[in-house]
Every structure is written in C-alpha cells, then in structure tokens.
Amino acid sequence: xxxxxxxxxxxxxxxxxxxxxxxxxxxxxxxxxxxxxxxxxxxxxxxxxxxxxxxxxxxxxxxxxxxxxxxxxxxxxxxxxxxxxxxxxxxxxxxxxxxxxxxxxxxx
Numbered sequence: 001x002x003x004x005x006x007x008x009x010x011x012x013x014x015x016x017x018x019x020x021x022x023x024x025x026x027x028x029x030x031x032x033x034x035x036x037x038x039x040x041x042x043x044x045x046x047x048x049x050x051x052x053x054x055x056x057x058x059x060x061x062x063x064x065x066x067x068x069x070x071x072x073x074x075x076x077x078x079x080x081x082x083x084x085x086x087x088x089x090x091x092x093x094x095x096x097x098x099x100x101x102x103x104x105x106x107x108x
Contacts, residue, residue: 021076028079035063035083039090049095056091060084 013019023031038059046052063083070076 018075020071021074023076023078031079032082032086035086036090039087043090043094049098052091052094056087060087063087 039056042052042055042059046055064080067078067080070078
C-alpha cells in the first residue's frame with residue numbers, strides 16, 4: 001500500500017469503529033504460559049521424538065491458523081511469536097536431553 005491509501009484505510013477504520021483489539025498483558029502472559037504447559041505435557045505424554053516433532057508442528061500450524069482466524073473474523077490480535085518459540089524451544093531441549101542422556105542409557 002502507498003501512503004495515501006494507508007491514511008484512507010485508517011480514516012475508514014476510525015469512521016466505522018473497526019480497530020483491532022489487543023489482549024491485556026495478563027492475557028498475553030497466560031497464553032504464553034499455556035503454551036509452556038502444553039509443551040511440557042507433550043514432552044511427558046509423547047516419548048518418541050519423531051511423533052513429538054510432528055505433534056509440535058501440528059500444534060504450531062493449528063495455533064497460527066487460529067490466530068489468523070481471530071485476526072480476520074474477530075479483529076483480535078494474540079501473541080504469535082513467543083508461544084510458538086516456547087513450544088519449539090522446549091521441544092528441542094527435550095530432544096537434546098533424549099539424545100545426550102537417555103539414548104546412551106538405553107544402549108547399555
């Protein structure tokens with residue numbers, strides 16, 4: 001979009017009261033904390049690394065689709081990067097734990 005078109009979109013949103021709504025800081029922290037809880041539950045429930053990885057990919061795609069639908073239809077913005085980062089990083093930490101500590105134990 002060019003400059004004047006952006007300004008016209010802002011004026012249109014102001015005239016029709018169609019501004020985007022953001023979550024409160026407490027709600028954003030709750031969403032991030034819930035992604036951590038889901039990640040830890042996933043680590044305990046799914047022990048095979050391949051299935052856990054596919055579960056994380058599926059949850060990530062599902063969360064992105066959910067955030068997009070909220071943005072398109074409810075005009076709500078939810079945090080996207082931090083919950084996905086918590087989910088993916090925790091998965092890689094548990095994967096590293098499996099490879100470094102548990103695999104040699106299983107070999108013995």
